[in-house]
Amino acid sequence: MISEQTASMEDYLEAIAKLREEEPEVRVTQISKRLGVKKPSVTAALHKLSEDGLVQHPRYGTVELTRQGQRIAGEVMRRHEVLFRFLSEILGIDQGIAQEDACNMEHLLSPTSLEKLAKFVEFVLTCPKGEPAWLEAFTYYFEHGERDQEIVARCLGEES
Amino acid sequence: MISEQTASMEDYLEAIAKLREEEPEVRVTQISKRLGVKKPSVTAALHKLSEDGLVQHPRYGTVELTRQGQRIAGEVMRRHEVLFRFLSEILGIDQGIAQEDACNMEHLLSPTSLEKLAKFVEFVLTCPKGEPAWLEAFTYYFEHGERDQEIVARCLGEES
DNA sequence: GTAAATAGTTAGCCGTGTCTAACATTTTAA
DNA sequence: TTAAAATGTTAGACACGGCTAACTATTTAC
Incomplete structure (x- = not known):
């Protein structure tokens, strides 16, 4: 079965893809360190991912994503990126x-x-003039617990 | 240990709390239907939640949340509510x-x-005059793939 | 070229959460 | 009041994903 990866398997794919960007060879030890799990867990995961046709991994060898594996890793990274940007750049976390x-x-x-x-x-x-005013207004609102009256006035005034 | 409920345990607490709002008695069968799991899974979960002091559940009897259980269920419901409103009311999903x-x-x-x-x-x-204009602009942007020029103009014009 | 260090695997365990099949209890209704 | 239906539990299995201990293979350095 290809469909329905568990969350963890996606984590492995993502980790492998990222490591691959940084280094020419990806090895069990690197994955282990990156995900903070022990090496036997990595071996087990790679075994499963191999069965699912998402990685290639000769015994004692280096790890490569298959085309399928790359596709899934890419999707996960995209989701990560979007969520991260929302949280950090819009919510200011x-x-x-x-x-x-x-x-x-x-x-x-x-x-x-x-x-x-x-x-x-x-x-x-990508607001034409940098961050829109209301984002600034949100920051104010979050920090002070109430609206900036000047911005409210603008907001009301702009009603067409 | 009280801390660190798994996701599923939180699901059970939430389901119990919600059922409790709807009916005076909460039973295994109701929880089972609500979560779409079989009854033995519910029994097992309740056993664990009992051990953790989050529910009370006499054999063959009705299920009650303890104070602790209520507290956690409340937190979960709050998170759910906030996420749901963001997704449905702001993103329009x-x-x-x-x-x-x-x-x-x-x-x-x-x-x-x-x-x-x-x-x-x-x-x-809670924008003083209903949904702000930019939310409408976002809907337009999502549906058409580009900005509504009139709104852009307003956005640029309001720069102080 | 061989010994030590590093890297990787296997075996076997644990906890979580699910299931089915079989059994026990409680409720309902004839 | 007792038989059938509904409700709930136990036992035993499985998949997932983590761990340690012990082993094997590979690499490094002397």
């Missing part, structure tokens, strides 16, 4: 926490929500 | 999908992100 939350949620976001969220982030961050 | 995604992610959102997101939703949806 600390990058460390944003990374963590993105890591946790990246396996669960539906395609529908992903696309909407991606567009939303894009929409906000 | 179909309610069914929004419920599903909220269900999946509600166990993973950090407190920091939760509070930020909650404020964000509140900020957007």
Whole structure:
């Protein structure tokens, strides 16, 4: 079966893809360190991913993603990226926490929500004149617990 | 240990709390139907939750949340609510999908992100004159793939 | 070229959460 | 009031994903 990877298997694919970007060879030890799991867990995971046709991994050898594996890893990374940017750049959450939350949620976001969220982030961050005023207004609101009256006035005034 | 419920355990607590709101008595069968799992799974889960002091459940009897259980269930429901409103009311995602995604992610959102997101939703949806213009602009952008020029003009014009 | 260090695997365990099949209890209704 | 239906539990299995201990293979350095 190809469909329905568990969250963890996606984590492995993602880790392998990222390591591959950094180094020419990916080995069990690297994956182990990156994910913070012991080496036997990596071996077991690679075994499973091999069965599913997502990685190639000769005994005692280096790890390569198959085309399928690359595709899935790419999707996971995209979900991560979108979530991370939303959390950090729009909500203004600390990058460390944003990374963590993105890591946790990246396996669960539906395609529908992903696309909407991606567009939303894009929409906000590519505003013709930099960040829109309301984002600044949100920061104020978050920090002070109430609206900045000047911005409210503008908001009301712009009603067509 | 009280800390660190798995996602599933939180699902059970949430289901019990919701059922409790609807009916005076909560039984294994109801939980089973609501979560789409078989009854032995419910029994097993209740056993574990009992051990953790989160539910009370006499053999063959009805299920009650302890104070602790209620507290955790409340937190889960809050996370669900915030995520759901963000997805459905701000991103405009179909309610069914929004419920599903909220269900999946509600166990993973950090407190920091939760509070930020909650404020964000509140900020957007309590705009003094109903939904702000940019939300409408986002819908347009999502549907047409480009900005509504009139709204862009307004956005640029409002720069102080 | 061989011994030590490093890398990787296997075997076997644990905890979580699910299932089915079989059994026990409680409720309902004839 | 007792037989049938509904409800709930236990036992035993499985998949996932993690761990340690012990083993094997490969690499490095002397």
